[in-house]
Every structure is written in C-alpha cells, then in structure tokens.
Amino acid sequence: MKKDQTLKCGYLGPKGTFSEIAAMKYFSENVSLIPLQSISDVFEMVQSKEVDFGVVPIENSVEGSVNITMDLLFEKSDIQVVGECVVPIKHYLLSYESLELAEIKKLFSHQQAIGQCGKFIKNRLNNPEVIFTASTANACEMIKNVPKSAAIGSENIVNIYNLKVLAKDIQDSKSNSTRFFVIANSDSFTKFEDPEQNYKTSIICSPKHNKPGVLYNMLKTFKEKNINLTRIESRPTKKQLGEYSFYIDFEGYIEDKDVITALDKLEKMSSFFKILGCYPKWKERE
Numbered sequence: 001m002k003k004d005q006t007l008k009c010g011y012l013g014p015k016g017t018f019s020e021i022a023a024m025k026y027f028s029e030n031v032s033l034i035p036l037q038s039i040s041d042v043f044e045m046v047q048s049k050e051v052d053f054g055v056v057p058i059e060n061s062v063e064g065s066v067n068i069t070m071d072l073l074f075e076k077s078d079i080q081v082v083g084e085c086v087v088p089i090k091h092y093l094l095s096y097e098s099l100e101l102a103e104i105k106k107l108f109s110h111q112q113a114i115g116q117c118g119k120f121i122k123n124r125l126n127n128p129e130v131i132f133t134a135s136t137a138n139a140c141e142m143i144k145n146v147p148k149s150a151a152i153g154s155e156n157i158v159n160i161y162n163l164k165v166l167a168k169d170i171q172d173s174k175s176n177s178t179r180f181f182v183i184a185n186s187d188s189f190t191k192f193e194d195p196e197q198n199y200k201t202s203i204i205c206s207p208k209h210n211k212p213g214v215l216y217n218m219l220k221t222f223k224e225k226n227i228n229l230t231r232i233e234s235r236p237t238k239k240q241l242g243e244y245s246f247y248i249d250f251e252g253y254i255e256d257k258d259v260i261t262a263l264d265k266l267e268k269m270s271s272f273f274k275i276l277g278c279y280p281k282w283k284e285r286e
C-alpha cells in the first residue's frame with residue numbers, strides 16, 4: 001500500500017450518488033474519490049490498481065441484493081472485501097422545472113432507486129414513463145433537456161445540479177438502507193489484526209452435489225462452531241438451471257481456530273469456494 005501519497009477510491013458516479021455518500025462516510029477525508037461510470041469499472045480499476053479502493057453497493061433493505069456486484073465478486077480474481085458501510089437511503093424527487101407531481105411524464109433513476117420508491121410512484125404519480133439510468137446522479141444529468149421530467153436521487157445532489165425538490169423522503173420504507181462493500185486488490189492489501197475489533201467474513205460456495213441435505217450439512221458446520229451467520233443469499237451458477245452459489249456472511253475472524261475448521265469442512269463440500277474477505281463489522285461513528 002502506498003504510504004505518503006493520497007489513496008484513491010473509485011465509486012459509481014457521477015458526483016452526488018449514494019455510492020459517493022458511502023465512500024465519504026467510510027473514509028472521512030483521507031482519500032481522493034474518483035467517480036466512475038459503472039460498478040464494473042470500479043472492479044476493473046481496483047483490479048488494475050489504478051485506484052486503491054472501490055466502494056460498491058451489495059444489498060438494500062427493501063430491494064435485496066445488487067446482482068451486478070454479487071456476480072462480479074464471483075467472477076473477478078484479485079479482489080478482496082476489506083470493509084463494509086451502511087448508509088440510510090432517503091430519496092428525493094427532483095426536477096429542473098417546478099412541476100406538479102401529476103405533470104411528470106418521464107421519470108429517470110437507477111433501477112434500485114425506482115424499486116425502493118415503488119409505492120410512491122404508483123400512488124402519487126400519473127403513470128410516467130420510467131427510464132432506468134446508470135446511477136441516481138446520472139438520472140439528474142439526463143433530465144436536463146427533457147421537458148416534464150423528474151429524477152429520483154439523494155439530497156446531496158440538489159445543490160450540485162441546482163435542482164428543484166418536488167418531494168422529499170419518497171422511499172417506501174422509512175428505514176431504507178443500503179450496505180456497501182469496500183474492495184481492494186488482494187495483492188496490495190494487508191490484513192487487519194486488531195483483537196479489539198469485531199470482524200465479519202464473507203465467502204461464496206457452491207455445493208459439489210445436488211442431493212438432499214447438502215445445504216443443511218454446509219450450514220451445520222457453522223452451528224457446530226457456534227458461528228453466527230448474518231446473511232445468506234443465492235445466485236444461479238449460470239451453468240445449469242437449478243444450480244446455485246451461496247453467498248454467506250458471518251461474524252468471525254478468518255484466523256480464528258473455529259472459523260478455520262468450519263471453512264475447511266465447507267471447502268471440502270464445495271465445487272467452488274472463495275473467501276471474499278474478512279473486515280471490521282460496520283459501526284456507526286459518532
């Protein structure tokens with residue numbers, strides 16, 4: 001890791017996205033933030049070491065997993081998860097024009113944001129055409145020359161683009177929040193070893209055989225060692241219908257004796273096995 005230089009962190013841009021909010025929250029002021037065009041670009045820039053870190057959304061409390069991030073974590077080598085950050089997500093309805101809600105003909109935003117505001121869109125708007133964009137901030141750029149259009153985005157973006165706020169807090173759930181992973185190149189990242197910290201570990205595994213009790217046996221290894229799972233998700237392996245990879249997060253440090261035993265057992269039961277990383281559990285800072 002570079003010592004006397006400012007570290008760089010890539011995120012899904014342009015400026016004003018929730019990913020930027022997550023990166024600012026995680027790193028405070030210690031890194032230079034680099035806006036990128038897609039989540040896939042964030043992975044590539046971390047892989048090629050053009051940036052030291054990347055911040056990518058992994059799951060939302062309403063919409064669930066961010067599939068593109070899940071798939072890239074599976075596919076990309078040399079990527080390690082080194083941190084997590086949870087951001088409360090409050091959505092704003094924004095426009096360059098002062099419009100009544102019923103006047104909006106076109107609504108632009110990221111697919112996750114549209115999903116998180118489904119009830120508001122159905123109940124309060126007049127059936128606008130919905131256009132998915134690469135990010136919420138990208139939606140705000142795109143509506144610039146489109147009459148009777150609005151975008152869904154963060155409060156942070158209002159001043160960046162000089163937008164009008166048509167409605168605040170339009171997300172379906174008051175406690176809407178998104179969890180982000182902080183990724184780094186596995187080559188350059190040195191591991192944390194602070195005995196005072198609470199750690200989490202994230203892995204991916206695909207069972208060797210499709211037979212009764214396979215998942216039960218995999219999960220039993222965690223129970224036997226009293227390891228607390230915090231998330232389990234599946235994604236298709238993309239090889240054959242009905243075959244899945246499991247994404248498991250649990251509380252524990254990668255070099256803990258019980259964690260090593262459980263992961264050894266699990267690896268033996270798997271046709272694919274990958275440790276994504278071990279990182280300090282997110283704590284809200286005062």
Ligand SMILES: O=C(O)C(=O)C[C@]1(C(=O)O)C=C[C@@H](O)C=C1
Pocket residue numbers: 012016017018019020057060066089110112113134135136137178
């Ligand atoms: O578009 C953005 O602002 C993003 O940072 C992406 C993203 C996502 O992909 O989940 C991040 C947080 C919110 O859940 C909505 C969108």
